[in-house]
Amino acid sequence: MSNKKTFTMGGIHPDKHKITAEKPIEDAGLPEIVYIPVKQHIGSPAKILVAKGDKVRVGTLLADADGIVSADVHSSVSGEVLKVEEIEGEFGYLEQMITIKVEGDEWEASIDRSPDIIREINASPEEIIAKIREAGIVGMGGAGYPTPVKTTIPAGKKVDCLIVNGIECEPYLTADDRLMVEKAEQIIIGAKILNKALGIQNAVIAVDENKPAAIEALRNITRSYVGVNVQVMKTKYPQGAEKQLIEAVTGREVPSGKLPADVGCIVQNVGTVNAVYEAVQKNKPLFERVVTVSGDAAETPSNFLVRIGTPASFLINKVHGSPDKIGKIIFGGPMMGTSAVNINAPITKLSSGILLFKDDISFKPEETVCIRCGKCVEACPVGLMPFAIAAQVRDGDYHEMKKLHVLDCIECGSCAYICPARIPLLDYCKLGKYELKKSK
Amino acid sequence: MLKISTAPHINSPQDTRSIMRDVIIALMPALAAALLFFGLSALVVVLTAVAGCVAFEYLVCRYILKIPPTTGDLSAVVTGLLLAYNLPSNMPVWMVLVGCFVAVVIAKTAFGGLGKNVFNPALVGRVFLFISFPVQMTSWPKPDFLNFLNADVETGATTLGILKHIDAESSATKLAGGLSDLPDYGQMFIGYTGGCIGEVSALALLLGFAWLLWRRIIGWHIPFYYLATVFIFTSVMWLHSGNIQVEPVTQLLSGGLLLGAIFMATDYVTTPMTRKGQIVFAVGCGILTVIIRRWSVYPEGVSFAILIMNAFVPIIDYFTVPRVFGTGRK
16 A cells, blocks of 8 residues: 555645654643643533542543543643633633642552553453543544544444544644654554454554655554554645545545444544553543644744643743734644634643744735635535635525535635635635524 | 634635736736737737726726725736737727726626626727727738837738638639748747737747646646647548648637637636536637637637637536535546
């Protein structure tokens, strides 16, 4: 499998800006205070188990999954719970968070902190899924879908391929790239663990060709593992999008409105797979992750291993981003990430990056008229006509919008990126989806 | 104070103005060829047309629509260049300005400005002039290399005009005269032939095409399918009849075909949005061009072909909606 693959429809090639690709993952250290949200996933918020004044350790369960589509939340530090209340999150909205004052660094005794790699997979499929659930693992690529749900194949469906998503197609971000370089074997064991849980034999780790070090690191190890292969992909955005990646790797198209399991595939991000390894082999809950802190207002951009709940400001200080120069802070990548209003907003299980942009490039360009160039149609990886959707949203014609398949939009932003008239096409598509769902 | 905005937070370096700038750059080789073959009079027409189009757009925005002038997007400059390229180099200045008025005020701003016009403004301007001033529009100065001041330049017919004339005569006279007036392939490729300012040099136009492709302004589809349609259609007729009038290479290199196929059938605003639609549009232009050249009273049909196909764009767009991911492969 040496031929490079990519998805068929649309796609764009934004400048990569992967300036931190060579920077080893650095331990960010402990902040003074962490804010741990009880909802860092799709589904219902976890039920809080702690109260003000409680002493917690690293790995202590703070909140319990509420129902199937939910996830446990653990403490990432040791110390004292200061308060359990609603605090301003990254967008300025109030979110339920557990605030912990950091005291020392005491871990739960059950966590295996030795550096040894455990290769033998002793857990049964049921035990694996139970461990993933207890570790509070969710899709770390950004979707935040609880992993145990994804690892349980719905009755009547047959899955034959696990795709490990090592694409990281967003510009600037290198967290997954570094993880693959430094934790290649853990990721491969993680894939084997998931395969065991799913009862299948094959896993493909898909990596964009612009990550040669990761490809080499993985290939060196896959040689000694049967059933795990590396597939090098031709770089194109948004290759990391689930359905696009499945099509690129297997040629199978997930039908509109259906799930990957409907075409026999499960996709997991490399970060998630590493977390699965740590949960099953090392008993370690998900309380830290790799975060790229970059952007042109970051003096010393780098990749950090960060405890969940660490305020963004702590990381911004680490890269010597001077607050007066920063115009915009983005949680995530520049294509799909969100700009934050609160500099103290915490890192969550889904934060792949913190990007700092200078003041002068933080403005959104002025919208001009559509010149019908068709570039948005050409760029859309779903085959939509964003210009037409925008026109219908402006007119409020929701019936027409449905015919334009706006609900199939994956919100990758390729249309808005490419538009020479700088029309915020993604905003129109999102608004259309929202209005259409509301009107149902 | 942090700024907040919606995703995506980065944009392609290409915007409307930079696209227009690239089109202008792509049109420069043809201007250079025009200067070499038609002298300074060509430059006078080009500058008049550009200034006229920009001025009309500015005035309409400023005094009629009362909106901030849109001339900064450079689209009026492109319209001016394309209009001039479709005119003979001895066109009187006032007629050029009439063309600018029709192109910008009637064909563009009256329809709602850039992005809203149904027909290619430069072509509307040209066709208006063609119908209003048929004599001036059909007397082309003969090329005269490096005669910048245009001393003692004769006028003559274009290649397609000669062919049309030959076709009307008997086969006996065809052999006697006519044919000797035809330029050879080399002359047509370089542009040493009678014609409108910007259409004569295939070489210069192809250089512009290469620039547009390299800068990713247009795809190759429309020019390719347009030219291929003309080539195949005329080849079939030529092989069948042996009529020199439809000899395919001459058909490709003569008249406004390359200028039209590369620069006007690829105008974003007046052509379909999808690849499939663009191919339908290009094939339609090719068929109409040959039909008009062969069977109408006019020797040349590119302008009419593109304008007619412009009118079909909404229908083409309606029937060439792309397939949505996950809705079944065809």
